Amino acid sequence: MAQNRTSSVAVPANFDRTRVVAARNPMAPPLVPRIVIEALPALLMKIKTGRYDEFGQPQSAEKQVANALQNMSVMYKTVGKAHYLPQPDFEDPAFHVAYVYQYLTKHCHLIYQMLWMLLPFGIATQWLERGVNVCSIGGGPGTDVIGVLVYLRSLRSYLDKPASERVIGYVLDKFADAWTGTWQDIRASNSVLRESQIYCRYISCDLLDDLPTAAMEEEIREADLVTMVKAFSAFIAFMRDGRDIRQCAVSKLLMQLKRGAVVLFIDNMDELYLKRRAAPSWRLRKSQNETFLQDIVQPAGLISLGEWHGSTNTWVMKDSHLQLKRYIQERFHLDWSTGLRKCAVSVFLLYKP
Numbered sequence: 201m202a203q204n205r206t207s208s209v210a211v212p213a214n215f216d217r218t219r220v221v222a223a224r225n226p227m228a229p230p231l232v233p234r235i236v237i238e239a240l241p242a243l244l245m246k247i248k249t250g251r252y253d254e255f256g257q258p259q260s261a262e263k264q265v266a267n268a269l270q271n272m273s274v275m276y277k278t279v280g281k282a283h284y285l286p287q288p289d290f291e292d293p294a295f296h297v298a299y300v301y302q303y304l305t306k307h308c309h310l311i312y313q314m315l316w317m318l319l320p321f322g323i324a325t326q327w328l329e330r331g332v333n334v335c336s337i338g339g340g341p342g343t344d345v346i347g348v349l350v351y352l353r354s355l356r357s358y359l360d361k362p363a364s365e366r367v368i369g370y371v372l373d374k375f376a377d378a379w380t381g382t383w384q385d386i387r388a389s390n391s392v393l394r395e396s397q398i399y400c401r402y403i404s405c406d407l408l409d410d411l412p413t414a415a416m417e418e419e420i421r422e423a424d425l426v427t428m429v430k431a432f433s434a435f436i437a438f439m440r441d442g443r444d445i446r447q448c449a450v451s452k453l454l455m456q457l458k459r460g461a462v463v464l465f466i467d468n469m470d471e472l473y474l475k476r477r478a479a480p481s482w483r484l485r486k487s488q489n490e491t492f493l494q495d496i497v498q499p500a501g502l503i504s505l506g507e508w509h510g511s512t513n514t515w516v517m518k519d520s521h522l523q524l525k526r527y528i529q530e531r532f533h534l535d536w537s538t539g540l541r542k543c544a545v546s547v548f549l550l551y552k553p
Contacts, residue, residue: 223317226513228309233520238389246293264294266532290375296382306540309514311347318506318549331366335423338431342383342400345369366397370419376402407450426463454500457552469544502550
């Protein structure tokens with residue numbers, strides 16, 4: 201084990217038990233749905249009215265959000281057919297409201313659960329003591345950065361340490377300019393975020409371009425943690441003209457990670473990968489996980505700290521659940537669940553020695 205993966209802090213005797221309880225608990229930390237509830241009014245105000253549908257009827261802000269929710273639901277459930285479906289327009293504020301409502305709680309909770317489950321104690325305490333620079337690949341409204349903060353707050357509380365967590369986020373996203381305002385509204389709407397040392401800077405980029413930009417390279421070299429939450433499957437879906445993922449900016453970026461950096465990969469569970477691992481004689485096309493591990497992880501010189509595959513659940517406290525449900529039914533007139541709650545994922549935690 202590399203020296204910088206250890207820490208002078210002794211591992212508490214009950215840490216492994218605490219790790220399992222935190223990782224397996226389906227209840228999202230109460231802060232996360234509260235962030236969603238408090239951000240929605242400010243985000244709704246950004247939606248322009250006066251838009252007309254295909255029948256010439258005016259669309260209210262609520263109707264625009266309802267349409268965006270339905271569009272994203274269809275697209276993300278059939279990501280393998282992404283070329284043939286209308287794509288979410290993240291320049292449109294209605295899609296920001298829909299995304300925050302539908303995915304922020306789940307994605308933050310996934311980050312929280314998987315860091316508790318897989319991150320070595322030594323690295324975790326270093327981040328708590330010194331702060332952590334997070335580079336989020338395709339991170340939208342800062343969900344990954346918030347998830348890291350929530351994890352560190354939980355760890356700090358467990359260790360009974362004074363509040364000191366610092367999270368500096370750099371989000372690489374094609375719609376960076378549009379997401380910047382949404383992040384500012386989210387942070388301004390919640391007192392915990394306002395008072396925390398949590399910051400987000402957005403860098404506009406297309407990670408399927410041939411080369412990373414200088415700004416992307418600068419931030420990746422400073423990253424202690426790189427997050428890829430439901431990003432890789434989207435990259436694969438949108439690869440065109442027979443291109444190889446190894447020729448894209450996203451793969452070249454990870455080659456520039458500093459020693460001691462960690463990569464957290466969370467994506468849709470890869471059934472083919474699991475079947476082939478159980479029966480190596482299978483000779484089928486390369487699976488999503490195999491593409492990631494062989495074409496990106498190996499050339500970047502990353503090693504595995506752990507992996508996990510399975511179904512996850514996210515619940516919220518009853519009062520938050522009722523508030524969100526009432527919001528979606530009364531404001532948007534949809535018979536909709538309160539955000540994404542269940543998904544099956546493949547998770548890899550990787551390290552640059």
